[in-house]
Amino acid sequence: MSTLRDLVEEHTSLGPIEVDHLHRLAGDWQLISDLSFADLLLWVPTAAQGTPEFVCVAQVRPTTAPTAYQDDHVGRVMTGPEVSHLSIALHQGRIWREGDPVWYGDTPARHEAIPVRRRDGSDVIGVVGRDTNLTTARTPSQLEMNYLTTADDLAQMVADGTFPPPRHPGETTSAPRVGDGLVRLDASGKVTYASPNAQSAYRRLGLAAHLVGEDLAALTSRLANDPLEGNDASNRVHAALRGDAPARKEIEARGATVLMRALPLIPAGVPIGALVLVRDITEVRRRDRELITKDATIREIHHRVKNNLQTVAALLRLQARRVETPDARAALEESVRRVASIALVHETLSISPNEAVELDGIIDRVASAAAEVASPESKVRLHREGSFGVLPADIATPLVMVLNELLLNAVEHGFAPGSGGEVTISAHRFRRQLHVSVADTGRGLPDGFDLDAGDRLGLQIVRTLARGELRGSIEMRTRLEGGTEAVLVVPLSPHR
Template identity: 60%
Template sequence: MSTLRELVQQHSTLTEDDIEHLHRLAADWQLLADLSFADLLLWVSTTDAYLEPAYLCVAHIRPTTGPTAYLHDQVGRLLSVEASAHLVAAATAGRIWREGDPEWIDDIPARHEAIPVRNGEKVVAVLGRDTNLAATRAPSQLELAYLRSADDLCRMVAAGSFPPRQPVLADDTSMPRAGDGVIRVAPDGRVDYASPNAQSAYRRLGFSGDLQGMELGPLTSDLADDPLEGAEANERISAALAGASPDRIEVEARSAVILLRALPLRPDGENIGALVLACEVTEVRRRDRALLTKDATIREIHHRVKNNLQTVAALLRLQSRRVTSQEAKSALQESVRRVSSIALVHETLSLSLDETVDFDSIVSKISSMVGEVAGTETVVHLRKEGIFGVLPSPVATPLAMVVTELLQNALEHAYLPGQSGAVTLMAQRDRDTLRVEVADSGQGLPDGFSLQASTRLGLQIVRTLVTSELGGSIDLRPRHGGGTEAVVVVPLTSRGAKTSGHAEVEVS
């Protein structure tokens, strides 16, 4: 299914500013649907050369407070000229259309309304408000307050003052909804109506009385544990009463947290007060804080592990300076590099907000570290091609060891003393796999070489890590044109990263 933007761009001549206005409306219209107890359909006039003038539905939302009028999604539905007469009337007159009789939709009686969507001086779309009449009954006080607020907001849509002209929030998961708690505030700041859920939210803050008739801004300020937070909440409610659309704010008192959002109510330019949505988010914030604490603890653990590994590397480095055996000295130096490569990953994880690392920065540090192993008589240039990207820590830690061993093996064994050459590290990544290749143009593999039969510790470590830890495959083979290439293919899915003992090892 195409997105709202794609449908509008393909079938209409609306400008980018008009499309942004429709996006702002779609970001806020769940509130309008819930207050209306009705489905909302966004219609735009088509300009397709192969279609007769008509209206196309580019978005559809159902209410969470009442039954839907449509069993099937209406996005992409095209209304003919005759069927869209009510939409044309609303767009042409620039006013809300309510004159029609109820109609039957899929055996459901429904009432249609058409609300012009104004952006600046022009009507850019029409908002259909279709109400299921099958369960019609005498409305309660709450329902009357909801419908009154919905009508006010619809008149503001027709006048172009709703939704507010501000960026759509990327994270609206905690945006207060109508069912969370609705408070209508008169122009003097006193509460006209508060839903039961709104009353409950303020009781959690410590107010045991009735909100009706109370000055909401000063009351909220007095209840807040933090005076600055309370003063800010009071200012935002006052700003909504003055016609502004302030950002949402959280208020904490007595270990409870409520999220407030204040909207001005100015239908036809008349100031009739504000609509305040109150959502209790105590448990959500408790979990957020617990996650932040755990994240900080995990980062501290990575920092300490990094420090411990660096201490181990330093001790091994000191020991290598004391031994006289060249073979022992080389083994200790290799151990230093292996420990250091793991420490690099933990150092990066200690700075990350999640359990992922930018592996390209790890590779740069590894390349500098292993570049020191080349003999003084051999000049070898390291080159990197491609991008590793961001990797999860279960992949990054063993892969750092694998890259270290393969680069070290190529630098030590590809070229004879006095020779010069290059070693290339290449990365190729798609959505599901990462392919890593270490290639050189040196002397190549010995005759009869077999990776599975190799007794070199470094290659045994690589094979074990790739197949058991990463669930991937490794192929160490002669390179076309001379030299050697090691190809490692690692799955990036969680299933592949945890696979153990089922990977195939390719050996040429």
């Protein structure tokens, strides 16, 4: 599906500043849709000459009422009598509400058209169609009346260019929403209406009385556990009353946490109060704290495992120095390298915020360690091509062990004493698979070599881990240009 930017660039001559404003509007207009109990469609005039023509570049449905449209309108181009209300709003720069209900199949709907301006008060750059499904028309309650009044104020601010507010860095537009809790303030900061969910959120903070009539800034400051945090929340309410749109703020009191967002209400440039959205996020923050504690515990475990593995490696190294039999000493030294390669993965996991490993650095360190195994008179150079990227721990640990064995095998058995050459580790991803090869320019595989029949411990480790733990495939073959190549294919599907 085409994005808003794609559709605007394809059908109009609007510039980047206008597109950015439309993006911010589409990011914040769920609020207006829910307060209006109506669908919103964002129309922009096309560059076509002659008859007015509009293209729909964004659409949102209300979560508080039935939609007027079952079909998606994004990308639809309209012209003729169907866009007459959009043309009036565009050219006259005013909200259009004069029409009779129209029918979409069996659904009657009320049409409105809201011109869209930027904050600098420039020309109208688009029109928001506000279309209300009339099949569920009923006597409005106090909640619905306050919702609709607030929606009309915000619609006028869209026409004035004062909505949406500037977006704060790093802040999303996902919460709080209308249904989470809504408080309307008059110009003095007194609460004129509070939805039931807003009242419940403040009760969690310790308010026993009703919100209506309270000075919300003073009340919030008084309820907060931390006086400084309470004063900050109070200042943000006052900022909204002055016409600013401050960043969201969390308030903690009596073990509860409430997220607050304050928006100014300045229809036609006249400050008439503020809209405060609140959401009880106590359980969300409790789960966040549990996850943080769990993550810290997991990282500490990885740190201790790394330390223990390094201790084991040190003990094996000491033992190797005391052993006089060359074969036994070589076996112990191989064990040291295997344990050290696993420790590298746990070292990375101990500082990672999740159970994922950036593998390139680890592979480079394993390759450097393998290069040291080559006989002093040999000149073997190891290098990496491509990137392994980030991999989950259950893939990273066995993969590092397999590559450690393949690199050691290439360095130890691929080159005659005194000879030189290269060992290349290549990695790339293709169709949810990681393809890895370890290729050397050495003397190649011996005649009759069979990976499955090999009885050396290193080859047994490679076979077991590649086909078992990694659920992949491993193949070793002699290269046409000389040397040996080991090819490993590892599936990266989440359903391993």
